[in-house]
Amino acid sequence: xxxxNQLKLLRALGQKKQRKxxxxxxxxxxxxxxxxxxxxxxxxxxxxxxxxxxxxxxxxAAYECVEASLDDLTKASSLVSNNAAVAVVEMPKNHTPxxxxxxxxxxxxxxxxxxxxxxxxxxxxxxxxxxxxxDCADPYNPKTIRxxxxxxxxxxxxxxxxxxxxxxxxxxxxxAFLEGESVHKTKFSPQGILLMGSESHGVRxxxxxxxxxxxxxxxxxxxxxxxxxxxxxxxxxNLRRQHSDV
Amino acid sequence: xxxxNQLKLLRALGQKKQRKxxxxxxxxxxxxxxxxxxxxxxxxxxxxxxxxxxxxxxxxAAYECVEASLDDLTKASSLVSNNAAVAVVEMPKNHTPxxxxxxxxxxxxxxxxxxxxxxxxxxxxxxxxxxxxxDCADPYNPKTIRxxxxxxxxxxxxxxxxxxxxxxxxxxxxxAFLEGESVHKTKFSPQGILLMGSESHGVRxxxxxxxxxxxxxxxxxxxxxxxxxxxxxxxxxNLRRQHSDV
Numbered sequence: 001x002x003x004x005n006q007l008k009l010l011r012a013l014g015q016k017k018q019r020k021x022x023x024x025x026x027x028x029x030x031x032x033x034x035x036x037x038x039x040x041x042x043x044x045x046x047x048x049x050x051x052x053x054x055x056x057x058x059x060x061a062a063y064e065c066v067e068a069s070l071d072d073l074t075k076a077s078s079l080v081s082n083n084a085a086v087a088v089v090e091m092p093k094n095h096t097p098x099x100x101x102x103x104x105x106x107x108x109x110x111x112x113x114x115x116x117x118x119x120x121x122x123x124x125x126x127x128x129x130x131x132x133x134x135d136c137a138d139p140y141n142p143k144t145i146r147x148x149x150x151x152x153x154x155x156x157x158x159x160x161x162x163x164x165x166x167x168x169x170x171x172x173x174x175x176a177f178l179e180g181e182s183v184h185k186t187k188f189s190p191q192g193i194l195l196m197g198s199e200s201h202g203v204r205x206x207x208x209x210x211x212x213x214x215x216x217x218x219x220x221x222x223x224x225x226x227x228x229x230x231x232x233x234x235x236x237x238n239l240r241r242q243h244s245d246v
Numbered sequence: 247x248x249x250x251n252q253l254k255l256l257r258a259l260g261q262k263k264q265r266k267x268x269x270x271x272x273x274x275x276x277x278x279x280x281x282x283x284x285x286x287x288x289x290x291x292x293x294x295x296x297x298x299x300x301x302x303x304x305x306x307a308a309y310e311c312v313e314a315s316l317d318d319l320t321k322a323s324s325l326v327s328n329n330a331a332v333a334v335v336e337m338p339k340n341h342t343p344x345x346x347x348x349x350x351x352x353x354x355x356x357x358x359x360x361x362x363x364x365x366x367x368x369x370x371x372x373x374x375x376x377x378x379x380x381d382c383a384d385p386y387n388p389k390t391i392r393x394x395x396x397x398x399x400x401x402x403x404x405x406x407x408x409x410x411x412x413x414x415x416x417x418x419x420x421x422a423f424l425e426g427e428s429v430h431k432t433k434f435s436p437q438g439i440l441l442m443g444s445e446s447h448g449v450r451x452x453x454x455x456x457x458x459x460x461x462x463x464x465x466x467x468x469x470x471x472x473x474x475x476x477x478x479x480x481x482x483x484n485l486r487r488q489h490s491d492v
Contacts, residue, residue: 117473117476120469120472121469121472122467123467123468123469124463124465124467124472125465125466125467126465126466126467126468127467149469149470149471150469150470151468151469154469182492184487184490185492217483218486219370219372220370220372220486221369221371221372221400222369222372222397222400223366223367223369223370223396223397223400224395224396225395226366226367226370227363227366229476230363230367230475230479233472233476233479234479234480234483237463237480237483237484238483240464240466241430244464244466246428246431
């Protein structure tokens, strides 16, 4: 059973301020918790149904587990639907990644669902690091973690001074704009930073000045725009296509 | 002001059964309502704030308009956030489109948000018709309409017997599977049907038998899958790239 104090902590970790104060975050949902167990992240506690605990007994042997009903777990978590498992996890130290290989930079992408989807995409396309302006969504927001579908464990997200980071990067910065060179024709370098802005503001001036190549996804119909996560996926596919045999 | 009877109708149209009974559906949100006015759809009524009504006075001259407060409109609609305009619209007659050009077929895609995003994508890539199995999300669900960001007006969605439709189609059927030929290497025909299954079940056997080419999006990292709308976008980009100069 979840104690009152535990419930209080689970609820508190729904808030950014509390996550920062405790140095902890939540991983919710069966798939995410199972992926979590494969990582080097420090898991403080796993709250789960008896069914989940017995099914994954071997994997969970090294962890502090608390059995709870599906009902109590769903109430305690931020997930709307049934939630068989929730883990409390230590936030890893945030290192600024070196600008090398293929990376993603996000400018003002404030929706946690979009950030989570972009983390999942980064993982699909084998990108390890995302750098993001400080006003982007919190990578430890439960909604972000949920949308990653387990990929949160394989991709780092660093909130930082984005213009400063781009200024110091010695690799091409491909900025997505409504007007730019078609991604079907751009000759991409094998190393580079894909810079995406928010749907409402696009890439802001402070970051735009460091863009080496403006790129765009050609449109063939009447829609005015694509969602930022969708655009990221389509561009990444074009980037990877040029430098692989598959 | 919205009368009691009008409010009752607006609420009722949130339900599929009621939409069918009335032959009406809702278009919510400023952008969607503005797009609606550019179409040949029959608009019964527009409920909007005084601000919206005066800003778009000329465009709205031919319509029956009801002024209401932002608060009342938000309460009456299914949108969570502020909603300055809602329109009640007649459902157009559903014609089964001829299998020609580039089309999308959906098998069991039941999430309204995903369907809406796919409609927006279809519009971006200049695809006019989507055919979908009868257990797909309702194209007139307010959540679907909202996710289209106005594209609902330029793309038709026909719910039908999908295996029967595919059986009679005389153009290639490109089915998305986790194992198939890479979309980077597939030689696409300029005409064809892109068949997408749901995230949980994939393309079902009944539809799979009509697939002429199994295709897949190459993965480079650890993620196991992509969301169905995301996968649709990436494949459409590959399809269009091969048959255009942009």
